[in-house]
Amino acid sequence: MGLIWTNKLSVGNAIIDSEHRNLISMVKDVSHGIKARDGSALSQAFKLLEYWLCVHFVNEAKIAQAVKFPFEQHKLAQQHSLKELQYMRDELTAKDGMWSDGAVNHFNRSLKNWMIDGHIIKLDMLMKPALQNYDYNFWPD
Numbered sequence: 001m002g003l004i005w006t007n008k009l010s011v012g013n014a015i016i017d018s019e020h021r022n023l024i025s026m027v028k029d030v031s032h033g034i035k036a037r038d039g040s041a042l043s044q045a046f047k048l049l050e051y052w053l054c055v056h057f058v059n060e061a062k063i064a065q066a067v068k069f070p071f072e073q074h075k076l077a078q079q080h081s082l083k084e085l086q087y088m089r090d091e092l093t094a095k096d097g098m099w100s101d102g103a104v105n106h107f108n109r110s111l112k113n114w115m116i117d118g119h120i121i122k123l124d125m126l127m128k129p130a131l132q133n134y135d136y137n138f139w140p141d
């Protein structure tokens with residue numbers, strides 16, 4: 001599976017799904033910055049991604065609490081996931097555009113795994129059974 005949102009990645013909530021689509025598009029921008037070996041585009045793209053990822057984490061916590069999904073473990077995993085992203089950012093910015101072809105492939109694979117496999121499939125899918133007890137457009141007031 002590539003860096004693309006499909007129905008298979010739906011976790012059963014419209015807000016979360018739409019944020020995931022946006023995050024995937026931001027991860028793609030990071031990926032393009034790497035491929036273009038453009039350090040400043042890359043750091044801009046990382047800034048946006050990190051900002052919206054944190055907003056997303058807060059929204060997920062709010063929804064999880066409302067649907068009574070136990071969120072402690074999830075929250076730790078989110079923090080770990082943010083650290084992983086920041087680690088990749090630091091590794092990349094340290095070499096400011098001077099990435100070998102191998103490094104470009106490595107980071108693009110890692111980013112895709114981080115977003116699709118790590119964040120959506122392994123982590124947020126755990127919320128799906130709880131979310132499916134509610135309307136797809138559910139948002140806590």
Ligand SMILES: [Fe+2]
Pocket residue numbers: 016020056060119120124
């Ligand atoms: Fe998420």
